[in-house]
Amino acid sequence: MPGAESLVFASYNIHKGVGADRRCDPERILMVLHEVGADVIALQEADRRFGTRDAVIPPALLAHGSPWRAVAPGVIDRARRPGSLGWHGNVLLVRRDLEVTACHAVALPTLEPRGAVAADIAWGGHSLRVIGMHLDLSGLRRRQQVRVACAAAGQGPRVLMGDFNEWAPRGGAFQAFPADLSVLAPGRSFPARRPLGQLDRIVVSAHWAVEATGVHHSALAQQASDHLPVWARLRLAAG
Numbered sequence: 001m002p003g004a005e006s007l008v009f010a011s012y013n014i015h016k017g018v019g020a021d022r023r024c025d026p027e028r029i030l031m032v033l034h035e036v037g038a039d040v041i042a043l044q045e046a047d048r049r050f051g052t053r054d055a056v057i058p059p060a061l062l063a064h065g066s067p068w069r070a071v072a073p074g075v076i077d078r079a080r081r082p083g084s085l086g087w088h089g090n091v092l093l094v095r096r097d098l099e100v101t102a103c104h105a106v107a108l109p110t111l112e113p114r115g116a117v118a119a120d121i122a123w124g125g126h127s128l129r130v131i132g133m134h135l136d137l138s139g140l141r142r143r144q145q146v147r148v149a150c151a152a153a154g155q156g157p158r159v160l161m162g163d164f165n166e167w168a169p170r171g172g173a174f175q176a177f178p179a180d181l182s183v184l185a186p187g188r189s190f191p192a193r194r195p196l197g198q199l200d201r202i203v204v205s206a207h208w209a210v211e212a213t214g215v216h217h218s219a220l221a222q223q224a225s226d227h228l229p230v231w232a233r234l235r236l237a238a239g
């Protein structure tokens with residue numbers, strides 16, 4: 001929160017709101033987000049895939065039932081898809097008391113309908129760039145996408161997070177990150193009911209001190225999606 005020494009960042013693939021019981025329940029997703037209580041959240045699969053690609057969490061529910069606002073670039077044809085929330089299902093949720101100064105789409109090389117969203121946030125006299133992404137199932141494409149996302153992140157304080165679709169604990173696409181970025185592994189987050197893979201990651205620049213990381217395990221989170229949310233509490237390092 002503004003004025004605090006640290007911010008909590010989280011990433012959550014909400015599986016279009018469909019849980020273990022095969023029900024689409026946006027209110028349940030929102031309840032999980034309240035449990036996590038992060039300042040900035042990257043959501044994946046936040047829009048339905050077909051048709052008008054309506055938002056999983058109705059904008060009115062988000063506006064009146066949460067402390068966050070949706071941040072996504074104005075690249076969607078609102079005339080055809082007025083109910084969509086994100087860009088290729090990616091959206092950033094940012095607490096309303098944080099100032100968002102810019103937002104744009106990051107075009108990723110892809111065989112699948114994937115994408116990334118970048119936003120600049122003013123906090124504590126600094127400008128932070130946050131990128132939320134959902135990477136390809138193809139290992140070759142994932143490495144290319146990581147390189148593009150890193151180029152879009154710039155050089156200041158930055159956080160990149162999302163569903164990386166990478167089963168390798170350290171290798172694979174993670175090797176494409178430059179040395180000045182640290183790939184955090186909060187823990188196993190997929191599948192939600194019996195997590196085996198660390199598919200969801202948070203990547204931070206050297207500007208940040210990592211105070212804590214984790215996977216949000218709750219009874220509700222295990223039912224709400226096929227992924228569990230991951231989070232990191234970060235503080236801007238002195239100097």
